[in-house]
Amino acid sequence: MSTVLTRIEDWNAVAASLGRDCVLGLVPTMGSLHEGHGALLEEARRRCSVVVASIFVNPIQFDQRSDYDRYARTLEDDVAFCKARGVDYVFEPSEREMYPERQRTFVEVEELSQHLCGAHRPGHFRGVATVVLKLFHIFQPHFALFGEKDYQQLSIVKRLVRDLNLRLEVVGVATVRESDGLAMSSRNRRLSSRERLLAPRLHQALMAARELVAGGETCPAAIRERALAILAGVPEIRPEYFDLVDAEGLQPVRVVDAPVRAAAAVWIGNTRLIDNVLCVPPAITKPQGK
């Protein structure tokens, strides 16, 4: 049974009753839950004695109000989803509960927010980092779980935790995909049936980059060109970015001589989708002398 909490003070009462040996896992979400979140909840369940899922569509991370308004809200389904996965507490606060007064304090993770989505969504990661830090303070979890689909977000939260001396472990969980490769996302349900058929091209483009790197291609521009060719010629798809970045600092690489992350965003009709894959050069795949 999951208990639904809407007030921070309700959680405080729960927290006061938890034993000192409790291991707390937090899965911060914006609701509209799917199997990608399911994997986060299951990993949390494996590691922790108490699992909290938060459901909060965070207004300060939306650069466009229309995107915030259109963001799917499916609370009843989400609570049922959490119950089915053995979540102990669902935290579903109002905007007023999270922001009782106008937020003046913001957290920024420089450099890591500079490229990829950060370059196209001004203030987005500032809003994410700020709400995540608020949730960390409210729940004081031992583990916080985030999906690798939002790789930049995951990297930023990991860096925030290290830079600010927070006492918790950030766990990244592998992207869950549909059978045709499309990464699970709340935004997928906005796609028309034709758009849904086209959407796996994003993953195909990334996998092409992965194969090129595995085959020894080291030039990012060449890889990018070949990957973008997969997205070209389909008027419904407009690539926003396609980049190869180093896995830690998320800076575009000049030459692929170490594992990199290929990350991309595309617009399909009015829906923006993101995805990323790890690309490993052959020298690292097969260490020499073995």
Next chain:
Amino acid sequence: MSTVLTRIEDWNAVAASLGRDCVLGLVPTMGSLHEGHGALLEEARRRCSVVVASIFVNPIQFDQRSDYDRYARTLEDDVAFCKARGVDYVFEPSEREMYPERQRTFVEVEELSQHLCGAHRPGHFRGVATVVLKLFHIFQPHFALFGEKDYQQLSIVKRLVRDLNLRLEVVGVATVRESDGLAMSSRNRRLSSRERLLAPRLHQALMAARELVAGGETCPAAIRERALAILAGVPEIRPEYFDLVDAEGLQPVRVVDAPVRAAAAVWIGNTRLIDNVLCVPPAITKPQGK
């Protein structure tokens, strides 16, 4: 007996041994301790079962490297000072311990950092807020104590704690002054004997503002002019700012119809001094009908 700790992991070992009913007080300082810090430590001692004083000259809050280099470091005296006041632990980390890699994550408190010192020391309060948040995460204190002399800093830390849902109480402690009114400050020891004689003028100017407000003057420009006249005519003193701001948001007021903070910074020779006082209009000093 105060125990000196230089590593975060040393503190972690101490923290693990503290009972659940321990009430922890943190007094963050940059060392060079004086009776102003003494008042903070005594207030911490009154409220808490365990008192930690941190001594760390925080490089990321200095807008000028020369100011950082010149900042007085008197560690042996500081430890003796803490011992004499019953501090339990002195935390005195290296720069490497606090910043093992280049800091990428920064906390900013908008609006409250905009005026007063914030307008003249770019990045200063960002550096303060960031290191204070790191210390809060390291120590997880129940109380953190800051002096009212640094009123803008105190206001920013209070707001940060509220905005980020931190579970601790920020306590402001009244400014401690020399007998001639000069606010205690580590920077006072840089003053030449002639500068030291002139320094109380800063407090006199603020007290003049306080008296004008108490006498019914409501025009900030008029108050400012009269206060600045006290600083004028002394070539060694160069005012940096003199403002009347609302006590919460630290925005300059247009009319003094509620309690305000008069705050000022002056340069005396090569030394920058700040101070502030509360100014209360007469209608509030003597409520009508009483």
